[in-house]
Amino acid sequence: MPNLTAGALPHPHTGHDGQARDPLDRAVAAAARHLLACQRPDGHWVFELEADATIPSEYLMLHHFFGHVQPEKEAGIGRYLRRLQAEQMANAGGGWPLFHGGPLDISCSVKAYLALRLIGDAPDAPHMAEARAAILAAGGAERSNVFTRAALALFGAVPWRAVPMMPPEIMLLPRWFPFHVSKISYWARTVLVPLTVVMARRPVAQNPRGVTIDELFRMPPEQVKDWPGGAHQAEPWASLFKGLDSALHRARMLFPRTHRARAEEACERFVTERLNGEDGLGAIYPAMANAVLMYHCLGVAQDDPRMVTAWAAIEKLVEKRPGTDETYVQPCLSPIWDTALVSHALLEAGGEAEQAAVGRGLHWLLGREIRDVRGDWAWKRPNLQPGGWAFQYENAHYPDVDDTAVVVLAMDRYRAATPDDTALDGAIERATDWTVGMQSRGGGWGAFDADNTFHYLNHIPFADHGALLDPPTADVSGRCLAMLAQLGRGDEAASKAAIEYLLREQEADGAWYGRWGVNYIYGTWSAVTALNAAGLPPEHDAMRRAVAWLVKNQNPDGGWGEDGMSYPARGGTRPDPRVPAPSSASQTAWGMLALMACGEAGHEAVSRAAAWLMERQKEDGDWPEEDYTGTGFPRVFYLRYHGYRRIFPLWALARLRNLRASNTRRVTYGL
Numbered sequence: 001m002p003n004l005t006a007g008a009l010p011h012p013h014t015g016h017d018g019q020a021r022d023p024l025d026r027a028v029a030a031a032a033r034h035l036l037a038c039q040r041p042d043g044h045w046v047f048e049l050e051a052d053a054t055i056p057s058e059y060l061m062l063h064h065f066f067g068h069v070q071p072e073k074e075a076g077i078g079r080y081l082r083r084l085q086a087e088q089m090a091n092a093g094g095g096w097p098l099f100h101g102g103p104l105d106i107s108c109s110v111k112a113y114l115a116l117r118l119i120g121d122a123p124d125a126p127h128m129a130e131a132r133a134a135i136l137a138a139g140g141a142e143r144s145n146v147f148t149r150a151a152l153a154l155f156g157a158v159p160w161r162a163v164p165m166m167p168p169e170i171m172l173l174p175r176w177f178p179f180h181v182s183k184i185s186y187w188a189r190t191v192l193v194p195l196t197v198v199m200a201r202r203p204v205a206q207n208p209r210g211v212t213i214d215e216l217f218r219m220p221p222e223q224v225k226d227w228p229g230g231a232h233q234a235e236p237w238a239s240l241f242k243g244l245d246s247a248l249h250r251a252r253m254l255f256p257r258t259h260r261a262r263a264e265e266a267c268e269r270f271v272t273e274r275l276n277g278e279d280g281l282g283a284i285y286p287a288m289a290n291a292v293l294m295y296h297c298l299g300v301a302q303d304d305p306r307m308v309t310a311w312a313a314i315e316k317l318v319e320k321r322p323g324t325d326e327t328y329v330q331p332c333l334s335p336i337w338d339t340a341l342v343s344h345a346l347l348e349a350g351g352e353a354e355q356a357a358v359g360r361g362l363h364w365l366l367g368r369e370i371r372d373v374r375g376d377w378a379w380k381r382p383n384l385q386p387g388g389w390a391f392q393y394e395n396a397h398y399p400d401v402d403d404t405a406v407v408v409l410a411m412d413r414y415r416a417a418t419p420d421d422t423a424l425d426g427a428i429e430r431a432t433d434w435t436v437g438m439q440s441r442g443g444g445w446g447a448f449d450a451d452n453t454f455h456y457l458n459h460i461p462f463a464d465h466g467a468l469l470d471p472p473t474a475d476v477s478g479r480c481l482a483m484l485a486q487l488g489r490g491d492e493a494a495s496k497a498a499i500e501y502l503l504r505e506q507e508a509d510g511a512w513y514g515r516w517g518v519n520y521i522y523g524t525w526s527a528v529t530a531l532n533a534a535g536l537p538p539e540h541d542a543m544r545r546a547v548a549w550l551v552k553n554q555n556p557d558g559g560w561g562e563d564g565m566s567y568p569a570r571g572g573t574r575p576d577p578r579v580p581a582p583s584s585a586s587q588t589a590w591g592m593l594a595l596m597a598c599g600e601a602g603h604e605a606v607s608r609a610a611a612w613l614m615e616r617q618k619e620d621g622d623w624p625e626e627d628y629t630g631t632g633f634p635r636v637f638y639l640r641y642h643g644y645r646r647i648f649p650l651w652a653l654a655r656l657r658n659l660r661a662s663n664t665r666r667v668t669y670g671l
Contacts, residue, residue, distance in 0.1 A: 024657050027614045031650035032349040034621030035342055036357055038646070043360030045342045046335040047643030048319060050328065051632065053084055053096040054108050055285050057115035059314070059329040061151055062289050064118045066296075067206035074119040076320065076327030081112050082127055083326065094130030095138070099518075099564045099628035099638040101581065104134055107148040110141045110216060114155070117211045132215055140218035143228050145636070146464050147286070150195065154293075155205045157213055158221045164461035168196040168263035171270065175379075181270075182379045184457060185470035186398045186448040189376065190274065190282030192462075194294035197267050200260070201297035228464065268298060272306060274397045280313030283392035284332045288313050331632065331639070336389050336403050338643045339365055343410040344671055345647045347417075348654040355417060362411055362424060365389065369427050370399045377438065380450045384437040387430030400447045401438050402516065404431050405479040409670045412486055432487060435480055436494050443497030444472025444505075445480045447516070467633035473515035474505045474523050478530035482670030485533035499534055502527050503542055510545030518587070518629045518638065519566045524550065525590040529597040533670040538599025547598045550591055551605050558608035559583025560591035563627070567634040585623035586641075588612055589648035593655065597667055601659040610656055613649045623649050 039045055056077045063070060081096075088097050095109035113131050121128055135141060142162075144152070152158045171193065173180050181189050214220075271291050274281055280288035291310045300307050317330045339361045346354040370386055375397035378384065388404035390396070408431045411424045440451045452470040460468075481498040489495060506512055506527070507520075514523030528546050536543060554560055561581040592609045600606060617623055623645045630639030655667070 023614055024610065024653060027617055028349055028650060028654045028657055030617065030619075030621035031646070031653070032346060032351065032354055032621070035346060035646055035650065036353060038342075039357055039361070043357075043364035044335050044339045045361065045643070046333060046338050047641065047646070049330050049332060049334045050628075050640040050642065051331045051637065052098045052105070052108050052628075053081055053112040053115075054637075055317075055331050056080060056327070056329040057108075057111040058151065058285070058289060059318070060115040060118055061111070061155070061205075062292065062314070064207055064209075064211075065154060065203075065205040065293070067208045069208060073318065073327055076325060077329075078116060078119050078121065079324075080321070080326040080328045081116055085112070085127060085131065089130075092134065093137070094127075094134035096131075098636070100626045100640070102564055102628075102638075104138055106135065106138045106141075106143050107145045109135050109138075110144050110148055110213075111151065113216060114152075114157075114211070114213050117213060118207075118209060120209065123215060135216050136218060141213065141216035142218065142221060142224045145228070146462055150199065152213075154198075154203065155207055155211070158224075160199070160202055162221065162224065163199060166192060166196050166199060166462055167260075168200050168267050169259055170196060171263050171266035172259065178454075179457065179460075182376070183452070183454045184468050185452060186376060187282065187284060187287070187470075188468045190284065190287035190398075191290055193267050193270050194281070194287070194290040197264050197294045197297050198290065200264070203293070203297055264298065267294065271295075275306065275309055276313070276394055276396070278309060278312045278316060279333075279392055279394040280310070280316075282398060283313075283390065283395040285314070285317055285329065286331075288317075331637075333392050334641065334643070335393055336365065336368060336407065337391050338641075338647075340389075340403065340406040340410050341643065341647045343414070344406070345651040345654070347410065347413050348651050348658065350654070350658075355414075358410070358414055359418065359421070362407075362414055365407055365411075366424060366427055368393070369431070370396050371430065373397060375399060377449055380452075381437055384434060385430070387427070387434040389431070398448055399434075401435050401445050402447050402476045402479055404435055405476075405483040406671070408432060408435070408483050409479075409486055412483075413669055428487075432483065432489075435483065436492075439480070439494055439497070440472045442472065443494075443499075443501030444474070444477040445498075446470040446472050447476050465633055465636045467636065472501070474502060474512040475514050475516055475526035477501055477505075478512075478526035479671070481530040482533045485530065485535070486670035490534050495534060499531065499536075502531060506542055506545065510542075510547075510549035512546075514631070515634065516631050517590075518562055518564055518627075518631055519634070520549075521553075521560050521562050521587045521590050521594075522629070522631075525594040525597075528594050529667070529671055532597040532599075532667060538665060543598045547595060547600055547603075550595055550598075551603070553580055554591065554605050554609070555580050555583045557583055558605075558612035559585075559588035560609070561587055561627070564631075564635070564638050567631075581627075583612060584627040584629055584645075585613060585616065585625045586629045586644035586648045587627070589652035592652040593648070596652075596655055596659060599665040601656060601665060606656060610653060613653060617649070622646055 091101055092104040095104035096112045098105045098108055149158050149162045153160050153163055281291045295307050319330050320327050343358045343361050346358050370388055373396035374386055388399035389407050390399045391403050408428050411428050415424055438450050439445055446452050447470055449470050458466050458468050477498055484495045511520040512523035512527040524546055561583040563581040588609050592606050595603055595606050625645035628638040628640045629644055630641045632639050
């Protein structure tokens with residue numbers, strides 16, 4: 001079997017005139033040129049990362065809390081919010097969805113409406129009247145989720161009893177207690193710890209325009225007795241925790257002052273230790289915003305270095321959309337993930353320019369390796385040495401095994417093509433050891449923590465989003481298994497346990513659930529590429545069932561598509577959640593890559609998908625894609641990676657070309 005690592009194939013496939021010989025070669029060459037042009041001068045890649053209307057709305061709310069009016073930014077964000085509303089009228093009916101083409105989301109819509117009111121949109125303007133009608137038809141603002149109700153409480157729009165009680169004293173609980181911050185996910189931890197101080201202090205927004213949104217409620221908020229919980233929350237846990245929350249609200253004024261002071265000091269120490277410079281607490285917007293609010297509540301001056309740094313991190317996320325007069329706010333930045341994925345796609349494409357660009361990118365990544373900080377992951381793995389990568393530019397307390405595995409896979413593949421470049425060897429070894437050490441019981445991996453499986457905590461009232469934890473998932477576990485297999489460690493106990501885990505996680509119809517990408521297409525691609533690398537033959541039952549599912553769910557036009565509504569499947573809220581959505585470039589590429597990993601490079605479905613991609617490729621080598629094919633939290637937060645439409649189609653088309661040229665069925669590397 002030929003080795004298909006970078007440099008093994010004569011690329012580009014050109015004639016004597018230097019032009020690509022056939023449509024597949026031309027598509028690969030154009031896509032590679034496009035990615036090369038996107039590389040930053042220091043070697044890395046980073047693309048826009050867009051969420052829904054929530055983050056820019058929260059940004060406006062934060063500034064108006066402090067009385068900041070920013071006419072130019074507000075105008076740009078207003079245009080962005082109004083465009084989203086107008087474009088999604090057919091499906092969201094005047095409100096705002098969580099993803100392109102999705103239905104109205106009540107919490108997102110309430111925040112977007114409030115943001116537009118804060119910047120001066122009149123409540124009787126046609127677009128505001130449409131939004132208000134849609135929100136009321138969906139049950140009114142009283143049906144908003146916990147985080148939205150907390151934001152509304154700051155503006156006096158709902159009483160604080162609408163927000164589940166989370167006192168700062170949780171920071172004083174012992175590690176063995178049923179609730180402890182070490183038992184929840186990194187994102188929940190960094191968002192919640194500063195928010196507990198805010199909820200205890202209950203500050204009041206300056207709200208310079210005196211905006212109210214009583215018109216969004218079907219009954220006066222003070223009269224609401226039953227605030228909503230999460231659809232996933234089941235008995236007896238739901239009633240038990242609801243009763244505990246009610247008791248905590250009644251006892252709020254009875255907490256000893258000395259305990260409260262100690263608890264708030266613990267919160268401040270936690271946040272300040274992890275403030276992460278101008279990359280921000282947790283390097284995610286909600287945690288950054290809560291850090292600013294916490295410092296304010298504790299009396300920290302605006303010119304204090306902590307407050308200055310916290311504000312600077314927020315402002316780095318503000319994005320003026322190229323070629324438009326719109327502004328929005330990114331939820332975080334994705335340079336490590338983008339650079340690693342681009343490296344894989346360009347290595348697949350081959351060629352001297354591509355390989356040189358990858359080398360610059362990987363050496364940039366080498367400088368981002370986390371070696372000297374023992375982050376929160378060490379609470380569960382105290383004897384494990386650090387060595388890995390985060391998702392963002394800097395986030396030393398929170399490296400993740402998903403990014404780490406993808407970086408190692410790229411570095412190892414590049415190293416195979418450039419054996420004289422030994423600079424990456426130490427990082428590969430350290431990262432591999434750290435990743436193996438982060439494996440959870442049962443053989444899988446979570447993204448940021450090991451054994452983060454305290455599932456009862458998703459039933460507390462504060463966890464109505466159902467994403468308080470970071471348990472093992474098939475997609476992350478697939479990447480870790482692929483890394484071990486590519487490194488020749490497929491016979492180790494960690495790999496064997498991971499194979500067993502993935503086989504257990506396959507669903508009855510042959511698909512795998514995708515936690516960090518939408519959804520079953522992403523999960524299935526992640527799983528079968530790993531199982532292929534680990535040595536499962538195409539004839540294995542798991543592979544055949546995956547092929548059958550992929551072929552069955554291919555759209556008539558030859559592509560694959562799936563939207564965020566497939567996630568409620570596990571809650572039983574949609575009879576047939578896997579009805580395909582319109583085809584998208586990134587998901588079509590995942591479908592192709594999955595079939596090729598199952599030994600089906602010659603399948604008609606792969607040829608049809610390749611034709612779909614080539615027909616829709618733009619002249620500059622890019623692809624159109626408005627779909628949100630990334631996942632922050634299933635059911636509540638989705639992501640549009642602007643890099644995915646550029647990266648994965650190139651990866652898939654180049655792999656198809658390579659497999660055809662080598663006349664083999666099998667892919668011999670991890671991703």
